[in-house]
Amino acid sequence: MKDFKNVWIFAQTQHGKLSPTAYELLTAGRQLADDLGEKLCAVLLGHNVQPFAQDLFACGADIVYVCESPALENYVDDIYAKVLADMVAQYKPNKFLLPATNLGRSLSAKTAVFVGTGLTADATEVKINKEDGQLHATRPTFGGNLMATITCAHTRPEMCSLRPMSYEKAPAKAGKKGEIISFAFNPTKHTSLAKFLEFIKSEGTGLDLSEASVIVAGGRGLGKPEGFELLKKLADRLGGAVAASRAPVDKGWIDYRYQIGLTGRTVKPKLYIACGISGQIQHMAGMSGADVIVAINKDPQAPIMQVANYAVQGDLYDVVPAMLEALK
Numbered sequence: 607m608k609d610f611k612n613v614w615i616f617a618q619t620q621h622g623k624l625s626p627t628a629y630e631l632l633t634a635g636r637q638l639a640d641d642l643g644e645k646l647c648a649v650l651l652g653h654n655v656q657p658f659a660q661d662l663f664a665c666g667a668d669i670v671y672v673c674e675s676p677a678l679e680n681y682v683d684d685i686y687a688k689v690l691a692d693m694v695a696q697y698k699p700n701k702f703l704l705p706a707t708n709l710g711r712s713l714s715a716k717t718a719v720f721v722g723t724g725l726t727a728d729a730t731e732v733k734i735n736k737e738d739g740q741l742h743a744t745r746p747t748f749g750g751n752l753m754a755t756i757t758c759a760h761t762r763p764e765m766c767s768l769r770p771m772s773y774e775k776a777p778a779k780a781g782k783k784g785e786i787i788s789f790a791f792n793p794t795k796h797t798s799l800a801k802f803l804e805f806i807k808s809e810g811t812g813l814d815l816s817e818a819s820v821i822v823a824g825g826r827g828l829g830k831p832e833g834f835e836l837l838k839k840l841a842d843r844l845g846g847a848v849a850a851s852r853a854p855v856d857k858g859w860i861d862y863r864y865q866i867g868l869t870g871r872t873v874k875p876k877l878y879i880a881c882g883i884s885g886q887i888q889h890m891a892g893m894s895g896a897d898v899i900v901a902i903n904k905d906p907q908a909p910i911m912q913v914a915n916y917a918v919q920g921d922l923y924d925v926v927p928a929m930l931e932a933l934k
């Protein structure tokens with residue numbers, strides 16, 4: 607195990623863009639690398655992705671491993687995982703962080719199996735245990751009622767997928783340079799039985815939740831699916847996006863991709879307006895990082911009213927139209 611050195615992060619790219627999660631993983635990875643006195647390295651897979659290496663250096667990477675091929679232009683998990691497993695076998699990283707995005711969850715699990723090591727999936731915090739240098743990855747468990755810290759004592763690398771938005775993005779430092787190491791794609795070995803046919807983008811309305819600085823979220827208290835139309839008006843007026851608790855998702859009032867919480871998305875907007883949401887722990891797990899929380903609820907005892915910066919007691923069907931009127 608002593609042969610394994612350095613902290614790796616997977617810099618996800620898709621459709622010609624570097625995912626914001628790469629910068630978040632650089633923040634988490636930098637702390638681990640500094641605590642271990644090791645290097646921080648990023649891994650780029652894709653087609654024509656090498657130019658992203660400069661961004662990764664500027665935001666903290668010391669080394670960027672790049673594997674480029676037209677065969678990597680579109681994500682196919684078998685192919686990506688085989689390339690990553692071969693990179694791990696050759697360069698032997700100590701810790702390996704991937705984003706817990708849809709792509710990262712699939713890729714991290716498959717890679718861990720190919721490598722024969724352990725993976726903590728969907729962690730929200732990573733630390734180095736000062737006594738033995740092990741990775742301590744913490745994630746919510748038992749419906750969010752407990753936080754479990756998971757270790758991988760006997761194999762390397764210790765792998766972990768980290769929830770998007772769990773860490774701030776690493777700031778860029780102009781002029782910082784690093785080393786690029788190219789890894790050759792092997793078309794006879796890096797293969798898959800699955801074949802990429804086409805990418806179909808899901809039809810979303812409004813802003814991407816991960817980029818919205820204002821989120822107006824609705825819960826069971828909306829009482830009907832049409833309630834989201836009212837919330838959309840408020841979100842549009844504030845330049846924000848609509849989201850939901852799990853209750854309206856379960857009822858089929860709104861699509862799952864809008865769900866905030868333990869089994870949904872984690873968001874960190876500047877302003878989060880919760881309308882008719884009680885604020886159960888599983889919901890709070892996804893939004894408690896918001897800078898300012900406004901809760902609109904009939905019940906002054908609802909848990910969300912206790913954590914809100916502004917708790918508005920009242921019927922959302924009175925309060926939201928009044929807010930819209932005032933915003934005119």
Ligand SMILES: Cc1cc2nc3c(=O)[nH]c(=O)nc-3n(C[C@H](O)[C@H](O)[C@H](O)COP(=O)(O)OP(=O)(O)OC[C@H]3O[C@@H](n4cnc5c(N)ncnc54)[C@H](O)[C@@H]3O)c2cc1C
Pocket residue numbers: 748749750824825826827828850851852853854865866867868869870871881882883884885886887888889892902903904905908920921922923
């Ligand atoms: C393993 C597990 C994972 C989960 N994951 C998630 C998750 O990711 N996200 C999530 O959200 N939940 C999750 N849940 C469910 C969670 O426990 C709650 O059941 C859910 O968050 C409740 O949604 P709600 O607040 O909209 O509904 P409720 O708890 O029913 O609250 C509705 C609120 O609306 C108020 N209200 C009613 N009418 C009005 C009105 N006209 N105006 C103003 N206020 C009104 C009520 O006073 C009440 O406070 C999970 C649960 C489990 C067990």
